[in-house]
Amino acid sequence: IGKNISYHESLASTQKLAHKLADSGAEEGTLVIADEQTQGKGRLLRTWHSAKTGIWMSLILRPRIPMQQAPQLTLLAAVAIVQAIEDTTSIFPTIKWPNDILINGKKVTGILTEMQAEADRIHSVIIGIGINVNQSLEDFPDDIKETATSLALEEGEPISRTSVIQSFLKHFEILYTLFLKEGFKPIKLLWESYAVSLGKEIKASTLTGVLYGKAIGITDDGVLLLKDSLGEIHSIYSADIEI
Ligand code: BTN
Secondary structure, three states, X not given: OOOXXXXXXXXXXXXXXXXXXXXXXXXXXXXXXXXXXXXXXXXXXOEOOOOOOEEEEEEEEOOOOOHHHOOXXXXXXXXXXXXXXXXXXOOOOEEEOOOEEEEOOEEEEEEEEEEEEEOOEEEEEEEEEEEEOOOOHHHOOHHHOOOEXXXXXXXXXXXXXXXXXXXXXXXXXXXXXXXXXXXXXXXXXXXXXXXXXXXXXXXXXXXXXXXXXXXXXXXXXXXXXXXXXXXXXXXXXXXXXXX
């Protein structure tokens, strides 16, 4: 993982270039990194603010796993990022389902996983990761100032982006090897140990409406299970969660 690195000072989106490289046969583990993105993409068609001082990267994977297991890789990446942050700072971040990494309740990292498949076979999975590293509060646009943070803001000093990337790649490789050998179970246990939403009362805003209840766990596919006040259990595939 990370043996081939395609580094750029500025890109529209590392995600876009990673798809292109994957289409032209880039090897598993190829990493696209940019210092700055002019059209960073977030989940649910949102834009992702990616000025210099952050880590913007997309990892190309070609796992031989059934298509419906691809979302598990998002949770795996989240665990690797938490471990990398713990290694390179004195911070202990938490994970909010499905893929936000929080420090003191504020978002420091987002993950966007996209898959290309032919028939039922995975052609490539592109894991896009944005980590706010050395931003100061003024660097964030007004609409996310209250909800976003950076490693440097939380640590009180600048953090080396290279160290975070290196540590992430090391942890990702260990976890990915474990995943290919033993499946999602060991990854799920680690993920759960970092998750803040589990056991809490949450509000889940989905495309079809809002649900309230207790987050009681995730399934082996990474689906969130929510128990409402009537005791009914709902499977949440995609939503924004408030705790
Ligand atoms: C989210 O909305 O939480 C996911 C944000 C993902 C941002 C990263 S930055 C690197 C990669 N390139 C993009 O354009 N987006 C992802």
